[in-house]
Amino acid sequence: MEIVMAIxxxxxxxxxxxxxxxxxxIKLIIGIILFAHAxxxxxxxxxxxxxxxxxxxxxxxxxxxxxxxxxxxALILTAIVIGLGIQAFAIVLLKRVYHTxxxxxxxxxxxxxxxxxxx
Amino acid sequence: MLDxxxxxxxxxxxxxxxLLCITAWKKPDIQQVIYLFSTLLTFSATLWLLFxxxxxxVMTYQAGNWKAPFGISLAVDMLGALMLTASAxxxxxxxxxxxxxxxxxxxxxxxxxxxxxxxxxxxxxGAFITGDLFNLYVWFEVMVIGSFVLLTLGSEARQLEGAVKxxxxxxxASSLFLTAIGIMYGVEGSTNMADLSVKLHDGEVNPLxxxxxxxxxxxxxxxxxxxxLYFWLPASYHTPPAGVSAIIAxxxxxVGIYAMxxxxxxxxxxxxxxxxxLFLILAGSTMLVGMMGAIAQTDYRRVLSYMIVSHMxxxxxxxxxxxxxxxxxxxxxxxxxxxxxxxxxxxxxxINQHSGSFSLKGGGGIYRQLPVFSVGFFICAMSLAxxxxxxxxxxKYVLAQAxxxxxxxxxxxxxxxxxxxxxxxxxxVWLGIFLxxxxxxxxxxxxxxxxxxxxxxxxxxxxxxxxxxxxVVMMSFLPEQVIQWSSQAAESLINRDLYIEKVLGSAxxxx
Numbered sequence: 001m002e003i004v005m006a007i008x009x010x011x012x013x014x015x016x017x018x019x020x021x022x023x024x025x026i027k028l029i030i031g032i033i034l035f036a037h038a039x040x041x042x043x044x045x046x047x048x049x050x051x052x053x054x055x056x057x058x059x060x061x062x063x064x065x066x067x068x069x070x071x072x073x074a075l076i077l078t079a080i081v082i083g084l085g086i087q088a089f090a091i092v093l094l095k096r097v098y099h100t101x102x103x104x105x106x107x108x109x110x111x112x113x114x115x116x117x118x119x
Numbered sequence: 120m121l122d123x124x125x126x127x128x129x130x131x132x133x134x135x136x137x138l139l140c141i142t143a144w145k146k147p148d149i150q151q152v153i154y155l156f157s158t159l160l161t162f163s164a165t166l167w168l169l170f171x172x173x174x175x176x177v178m179t180y181q182a183g184n185w186k187a188p189f190g191i192s193l194a195v196d197m198l199g200a201l202m203l204t205a206s207a208x209x210x211x212x213x214x215x216x217x218x219x220x221x222x223x224x225x226x227x228x229x230x231x232x233x234x235x236x237x238x239x240x241x242x243x244x245g246a247f248i249t250g251d252l253f254n255l256y257v258w259f260e261v262m263v264i265g266s267f268v269l270l271t272l273g274s275e276a277r278q279l280e281g282a283v284k285x286x287x288x289x290x291x292a293s294s295l296f297l298t299a300i301g302i303m304y305g306v307e308g309s310t311n312m313a314d315l316s317v318k319l320h321d322g323e324v325n326p327l328x329x330x331x332x333x334x335x336x337x338x339x340x341x342x343x344x345x346x347x348l349y350f351w352l353p354a355s356y357h358t359p360p361a362g363v364s365a366i367i368a369x370x371x372x373x374v375g376i377y378a379m380x381x382x383x384x385x386x387x388x389x390x391x392x393x394x395x396x397l398f399l400i401l402a403g404s405t406m407l408v409g410m411m412g413a414i415a416q417t418d419y420r421r422v423l424s425y426m427i428v429s430h431m432x433x434x435x436x437x438x439x440x441x442x443x444x445x446x447x448x449x450x451x452x453x454x455x456x457x458x459x460x461x462x463x464x465x466x467x468x469x470i471n472q473h474s475g476s477f478s479l480k481g482g483g484g485i486y487r488q489l490p491v492f493s494v495g496f497f498i499c500a501m502s503l504a505x506x507x508x509x510x511x512x513x514x515k516y517v518l519a520q521a522x523x524x525x526x527x528x529x530x531x532x533x534x535x536x537x538x539x540x541x542x543x544x545x546x547x548v549w550l551g552i553f554l555x556x557x558x559x560x561x562x563x564x565x566x567x568x569x570x571x572x573x574x575x576x577x578x579x580x581x582x583x584x585x586x587x588x589x590x591v592v593m594m595s596f597l598p599e600q601v602i603q604w605s606s607q608a609a610e611s612l613i614n615r616d617l618y619i620e621k622v623l624g625s626a627x628x629x630x
Contacts, residue, residue, distance in 0.1 A: 020287065032290055039297045046305035072304060075253050079297055082260045086293075089267055090286055096271075097279045112281045113354045 005045045012038035025094045025104045032090055036083035040076045047072030125171055126180045126193055128164035129203055129244040132157050133210075137237035147228035151218065154233045158211040161240075165200070165207040172200040173604070177611065177621040179250070187623045188314040194250035194622050198450060198608035202247045202377055205457045206370050210240045212586055216362045218579035222468050223362050227272050235272065236366065239265025246374050250622055252300050252386075253310040255378060259296065259342070263289045266371060269363050270355065281355030288351040292341035299334030306331065313622035316386050316615050324388070335382045336397075342375030345435060346405040349428045353412060356427070357420035357477075361468030364420060368427055369461030373453055376434045383438060384446065384612045398439030399530050406432030406537040413544045419467050419477040419552065422544060423460070426503065429537060430456055433518060436530055440521050446609035448517030451602055455510040455594065459499050462587035466496050469580050470552055473573065479551030486553040489570045492581070493553050495588035500549065502591050504542035509595045511538075513602065 012034050019031030047069040055070040098104055136157030143149040172178055172195055182191040195203070213236065217223045223232055242262030249255050267289075271282045304310055306327045307318045319328060337348070344352040356368050383394065409429025416422045434456075437449020469492060471477055473485055486493040502509035507516075515538055522531035574581045594601055611618060 020291070028287065032287070035291070035294050039294045039301070042298055043301040043304070046301040069308075072301070075300075075304075075310075078253075078257060082257065085264060086260070086286075086290055089264065090290070093267075093271060093279065093282055093286060096274060097283055100274070100276045100279055106283070109280045109283055112277055112284075112358055113350075 001049050001051075002045060005041060005049065009038055009041040009045060012041060023106045025098060025106070028106065029087070029091055029094060033087055036079075036087065040079055040083070043072045043076050043079065122171065122178055123180050125164060125168050126178055126195055126248065129161050129168070129207060130241060130248060132161045132164070133237045133241040133244065137234045137241060140234040140237060141231070144231075145229050147225070147233070150228070150233040151214070154237065155214050157237065158207065158214055158240075161244075162204075162207040162211045165204045168195060169200045169204050169604075172197055173607070177618045179621045188309055188311045191254050192250040192311060192313070192622050193248050194313070194618060195248055196608070196611040196618055197604060198377070198380065198612060199247040201450065201454060201604055201608055202373065202457075203244055205454050206240060206243050206247070208590075209366055209369050209457065209461050210236065212583045213362060213366050215579040215586075216365070216465055216468065216583040219577055221472055221577065222580055223360055224273065227360070230272060231268065232272060232363075235265050235268040239269060239366075241265075243370055243374055247377065250312050251310055252303065252312060252315070252382075255381075256293065256296055256300060259293060259374070259378075262371065262374065263293065266367055269367060270359050272363070273359070275358070278358040281358035284351045285355040288341060292338045295334050295341075296338040299331045299338060302327065302331035302334060311622070312381065312386055313615075313619045317619055317623070319386060320388055320615075328387075332383065332387055332394075336379065339375045339379040339382070340401070343372050343379060343431055343435075344375075344428050345401050345431060346408055349405070349409065349431075352428055353421055353424040356424045357418065361420075361464055361471060364467070365461045365464035368423070368464050369457045372427060372431060373457055376431060376453060379435075380438065380446075380449075380612060384441070385615060385618075390441070395439050395441050398435050399527060402432045402436035402439050403530055403533045404432075405429065405435060406533055410537050410540045410544070414540065414547075417479045417551075419470060419479060419548060420464070422479070422548060423463055423467070426463075426541065426544065427456075427460055429541070430460075430503070432537065433514065433534060436522070436534060437518055439530065440518075440525050440527055442521050442525055443606070443609050443613055444524070445518060445521035446612060447602065447606045448514055448521055450605040450608045451517060451598075452511075452514035454601060454605070455502070455514050455591075458587055458590055458594070459502050459510065462499050462584055462591070463496075463503070465580070465584050465587065466492070466499070469577060469584060472577055472580070473568075474552070479548060483552065483555035487556075488568060489573060491570060491574075492584065495584055496553065497549070498588050499591055500545040501542075502595065504545050505538040506542070510591055510598070513595070513598045517602070 016031050016035030016038055019027045019034060022028065050066055050068040055067045101108065136153050139153050140150040177194060177196045180193040181187060182193060239262055242258050242265055245258035246255055246262060249258055267282065267286055270285055271278055300310060303315060306325050307315055309315050309318065341348045356364055406429050409425050412425035413422050413429060416425060433452045434449045437445040467477055470485065473489065498509065502511045505511035505515040515534065519531050519534060
């Protein structure tokens with residue numbers, strides 16, 4: 001199972017980065033979303049994956065062997081919520097940029113990198 | 120009980136005030152009062168915290184009474200306390216600056232300027248207080264979301280454009296940070312800083328942990344705008360109004376460098392020669408490349424943006440040399456940099472009010488018309504360049520001495536050259552904005568105005584920049600106390616025993 005997760009995580013990272021480097025706004029947003037998923041999967045895998053065993057210790061002295069670590073799952077939950085906030089902000093921001101600048105091409109957003117023309 | 124309250128105040132007050140401000144939506148007058156009282160109280164609380172930490176060394180609080188490696192620990196050592204005080208001071212003086220509608224437009228205040236600043240400082244304070252890596256990630260996010268709002272508030276085309284770059288690159292940095300936490304958790308099974316520190320100093324370090332460190336360095340390198348990762352900073356920091364630029368420029372990169380100090384000295388063993396070399400190369404190239412950018416610019420705020428990048432190099436230089444003296448110098452330099460850089464950005468607001476532009480080519484004649492303000496600027500500019508006896512000099516002096524003792528002559532040479540080039544750039548600013556005669560220009564002349572009248576119209580802005588200049592002067596002539604505190608901060612990073620003991624207590628070690 002872990003090998004499958006490793007491959008999925010790798011593909012998500014790669015796809016996310018690849019899309020982030022594109023010029024289109026939409027691809028930027030999808031890239032951000034995929035990249036966030038990749039991180040969450042990564043954390044998830046770091047906790048160890050075990051099937052069919054809830055991480056509860058029912059009686060005193062029970063072995064923790066075979067239980068997955070619940071902490072990364074709690075961390076992911078937080079990370080998902082934060083990711084949601086950032087993605088929502090990014091989507092609204094890009095929509096706003098599209099309305100003010102009339103372009104959906106990141107290559108047209110180079111004015112702040114340059115020396116101001118009125119200088 | 121009182122100590123617990125002292126640790127929690129810098130978190131609870133900005134949060135509470137921020138929420139209160141949101142309930143008073145579109146009533147900037149009420150928000151302004153809430154802002155004043157909360158930041159004043161927070162600043163006093165951080166001062167009190169600083170003195171308490173001076174007494175006891177490290178103050179801790181275990182959230183929810185969960186024992187240390189399991190729950191979230193909050194821990195303030197000298198480094199955290201110093202950074203907290205500096206950031207609370209900036210939020211407090213911002214009140215005076217933001218009071219005038221010329222500095223921060225009325226529309227911005229109507230749409231949540233005050234709550235955004237308060238919630239951002241909530242995140243910044245959290246980052247300095249927490250003793251847990253994942254919690255640090257959460258505070259980073261709180262902070263950057265606040266800064267996103269501040270950067271885009273007003274929705275000017277340039278602001279939005281700068282924000283696209285800022286948001287994307289910050290998102291990537293945060294994701295890499297999260298990945299690094301995943302690696303550390305996978306390898307060492309903990310996110311508690313003290314616990315990790317114990318595990319990583321205990322015998323052989325798992326080589327996988329170093330991959331985690333690399334991710335941390337890249338992520339914090341983006342946040343702190345170090346050499347190959349700095350392009351977003353000069354593309355976005357000059358777009359919002361001066362007051363917003365000042366607080367963002369003064370604090371956010373410093374939080375990145377703070378995290379880098381924590382992770383690379385405190386959590387990981389710092390004596391790795393390859394790592395020191397990496398930091399020294401980063402430091403040298405950051406200083407030089409940033410300075411070249413600054414020389415080429417003709418817009419006051421863009422000059423300053425590149426200056427921020429360049430001067431981050433000094434802090435990383437302390438990290439690269441790695442001796443206690445070097446780290447002391449670097450911490451002193453961080454404090455100096457927070458106050459001076461923020462003040463220079465604040466001054467940009469006054470310059471814009473006076474000359475109607477930030478351009479080094481357009482304005483002129485400020486020295487003749489506003490002598491007091493000009494003296495304040497001169498002090499800060501010379502302090503940045505490191506002219507004795509101003510603050511920048513003390514930081515550079517300690518760093519250079521540490522570099523010479525450890526035999527890193529090249530980086531000392533580069534740092535001194537950067538100081539000289541800073542002087543050159545500041546001279547350019549001084550000539551272009553302050554000295555040049557406005558009558559020389561062909562286009563519209565600036566109406567002559569007496570300083571008394573101008574200061575009366577811009578009372579808040581004047582109070583802010585003069586107060587910060589005064590603090591720079593005080594730090595310049597009485598540096599012993601601050602250097603001693605910085606030295607204690609360096610001590611607490613290098614000798615981790617006290618911190619670890621206070622956080623972990625006698626809790627059993629979990630293998």
